[in-house]
Amino acid sequence: MLVVNSNTAAAFAQNALVKTGRQMNTAMEQLSTGARINGAKDDAAGLAIASRMTSQVIGLSTGIQAASDAIGLVSTVDGALAEMGEMYQRLRELALIAENGTNSQQDIRILQTEFDAVVGSIESVITHTTYQGYNVFFNPSGQLSSHLDWRNDGQAVVMNMSFTLGDTGTVSTSFTADGAGGSYSFVDSEVLSGWGYFFYINSNSSSDSVTGAFRNDPNFSMYSNQVLDPSHADYRKTVSIGSADDTVTNIDNLLDNVNASRGKLGALYNQLTHATNSMGTTLTNTLSSRSTIIDTDYAATTARLAKTQILTQASTAMLAQANALPEVILQLLQR
Secondary structure: OOOOOOOHHHHHHHHHHHHHHHHHHHHHHHHHHOEOOOOOOOOHHHHHHHHHHHHHHHHHHHHHHHHHHHHHHHHHHHHHHHHHHHHHHHHHHHHHHHOOOOOOHHHHHHHHHHHHHHHHHHHHHHHHOEEOOEEOOOOOOOOOEEOOOOOOOOOOOOOOEEEEOOOOOEEEEOOOOOOHHHOOOOOOOOOOOOOHHHHEEOOOOOHHHEEEEEOOEEEEEEEEOOOOOOOOOOOOOOOOOOOOOOHHHHHHHHHHHHHHHHHHHHHHHHHHHHHHHHHHHHHHHHHHHHHHHHEOOHHHHHHHHHHHHHHHHHHHHHHHHHHOOHHHHHHHHHO
């Protein structure tokens, strides 16, 4: 039917051109941004699912970073304890040499000098082992303390550790503390509390017993308890912890404490490593799932773009043909 007032063919062609143009614009936007979903209009349900996945990805990434930081702290403490264990072994060796019955008084004094130097080195490790500016041993509050904090009662505490790994949960361990109220003991403890009481004192004594400043505090000095030299005036002068045992036994107990602490630190390290691996696997799978929802499939999208470009050209041509139909009626009227 030939009509003038209503050109339905042109309307159909124009409508098809608008739809095709919209599809082409969407394809070009997806190709330009690399994202399949650039707004809720593209996929409302997919956008909501992807948003929840993004929250999970952020939580997992945060957890992995927290676990890495925790591993760094645990490794720092374990490294310090490992070095202290080596120095305890040297103290034990010196104590055994001093007890062999073949040493002169001068020999004993030489052994005691080295013994005190090693004790000072252990104190240095305790004083200066820090992680991100905080001392890992002095923690009266149970938390990381400033590198300037210290305990004037001779304590050096391996603190309980608890790490929150983002949304994944908490990994923690605790150490067996000494008795309440300061009843320190070298036995059945997984901390370093009061260890120095046996090896040195921080009150006035004879001048040849001075071994150095106590934990960098100018108001206190360390004086040797002369635990290897029974003839010295300061021999075990202020020994309160481990007083019933000899020096070798006390060092053995301290080594047991260090080894027990390192055992728990090793288990905690492995927990953190396994948690990191698990979070990494989950993160990878979540990213892969989210990618299928929000990322542009370039193969499919470029094919769709080519299709819309062809349809646009075809719709344009058909619209031109439809607009030319009224001219046929004019030709009929002229004849």
